[in-house]
Amino acid sequence: MQALVFDGPGCIRYDAGRPDPELRTPTDAIVDVEVAGLCGSDLHPYLGREPAGSGVVPGHEVVGRISAVGAEVAERRVGDRVLVPFSTSCGRCARCEEGLTARCERGALFGYGPPGDPAGALDGGQAQRLRVPWADATLRLVPTWMDEPTALLCSDNLPTAWEAVARADPRPGHPLVVVGLGTVGLCAVAVARAQAAGPVVAIDPIADRRDRAAALGADLALAPEDALEEPLLAGGVSSVVEASGSSAGQRLAFTVTAPGGTCSVIAVQTAERFALSPAEAYDRNLTLRFGRANVLATLPLVLTALADGRLPSPAQVCVTHPDVALRDGPKAYARFAAREPGLVKIAFRP
Numbered sequence: 001m002q003a004l005v006f007d008g009p010g011c012i013r014y015d016a017g018r019p020d021p022e023l024r025t026p027t028d029a030i031v032d033v034e035v036a037g038l039c040g041s042d043l044h045p046y047l048g049r050e051p052a053g054s055g056v057v058p059g060h061e062v063v064g065r066i067s068a069v070g071a072e073v074a075e076r077r078v079g080d081r082v083l084v085p086f087s088t089s090c091g092r093c094a095r096c097e098e099g100l101t102a103r104c105e106r107g108a109l110f111g112y113g114p115p116g117d118p119a120g121a122l123d124g125g126q127a128q129r130l131r132v133p134w135a136d137a138t139l140r141l142v143p144t145w146m147d148e149p150t151a152l153l154c155s156d157n158l159p160t161a162w163e164a165v166a167r168a169d170p171r172p173g174h175p176l177v178v179v180g181l182g183t184v185g186l187c188a189v190a191v192a193r194a195q196a197a198g199p200v201v202a203i204d205p206i207a208d209r210r211d212r213a214a215a216l217g218a219d220l221a222l223a224p225e226d227a228l229e230e231p232l233l234a235g236g237v238s239s240v241v242e243a244s245g246s247s248a249g250q251r252l253a254f255t256v257t258a259p260g261g262t263c264s265v266i267a268v269q270t271a272e273r274f275a276l277s278p279a280e281a282y283d284r285n286l287t288l289r290f291g292r293a294n295v296l297a298t299l300p301l302v303l304t305a306l307a308d309g310r311l312p313s314p315a316q317v318c319v320t321h322p323d324v325a326l327r328d329g330p331k332a333y334a335r336f337a338a339r340e341p342g343l344v345k346i347a348f349r350p
């Protein structure tokens with residue numbers, strides 16, 4: 001099959017002859033990929049910010065159709081059109097049962113290999129097919145009414161944004177700030193509206209992304225250097241979402257969080273230290289929340305909000321390149337890493 005392969009920092013290789021995945025356990029399924037997203041977190045290993053094993057197929061945002069199931073797969077069937085979240089969940093451990101599905105005791109991330117151990121990696125979806133362990137608990141049906149770009153966002157970015165905003169404790173009538181306007185940050189702007197926050201302030205250095213945030217309902221879209229001059233942010237705000245993943249973004253997010261406020265850090269973190277001191281956190285009574293979103297647990301809330309119209313889909317604004325061929329993958333990674341204007345979300349169509 002065709003696939004992209006991560007061969008170390010700066011090196012994404014197109015492979016037209018990657019062996020097809022096979023069922024390995026009775027709870028596996030094989031999914032034929034319809035579309036696979038390129039995520040900001042794919043850039044961490046690509047840019048060498050996060051150690052990762054070579055030889056792995058990246059990609060953890062997938063919409064596809066099941067083409068084979070193991071003998072113990074009971075709920076999902078061949079032919080089902082499904083969302084593949086970024087990590088697998090067994091559905092039966094204590095963490096899965098309490099809704100911490102992203103930290104399943106038996107779970108694995110798609111598309112990231114432990115350094116030095118290619119055998120331990122779970123290949124991702126930037127390929128024509130992928131193997132999905134724990135298929136019954138991991139895969140979700142795509143609602144029949146949903147368009148493809150929205151379905152792609154539902155595999156990761158939109159539930160991630162939903163959880164990020166909820167963790168920021170939005171208060172009706174009070175401003176909410178989103179720092180970093182990649183796809184998760186842009187989705188968070190739309191979600192903040194759906195979760196009834198007050199004025200939404202979006203911050204990013206790229207003008208094109210600020211324009212997109214405004215299109216999704218941000219009341220103010222600011223460059224970072226202008227944020228501290230903004231009267232609405234003087235004295236800080238009670239709810240902040242950090243979606244940039246950079247130390248500078250983290251620092252700004254902490255700076256604009258008011259005493260007693262909550263800063264929800266959703267971006268994957270690769271820095272060695274927080275961009276604030278324990279004393280600063282103490283002196284402002286900050287609540288900090290971190291961590292990977294629990295897509296499977298949160299998805300029902302997102303689907304309900306999309307279905308009842310509270311959350312207009314941000315897909316048309318975010319998925320800027322919905323139809324990129326896998327053979328153009330190496331170029332696509334380079335363009336995304338260079339933060340090319342007008343490019344937010346690339347979707348590979350194998």
Ligand SMILES: [Zn+2]
Pocket residue numbers: 039040041060061086156157
């Ligand atoms: Zn992602």
Ligand SMILES: [Zn+2]
Pocket residue numbers: 089090091092093094095096097104105106107
């Ligand atoms: Zn589990």
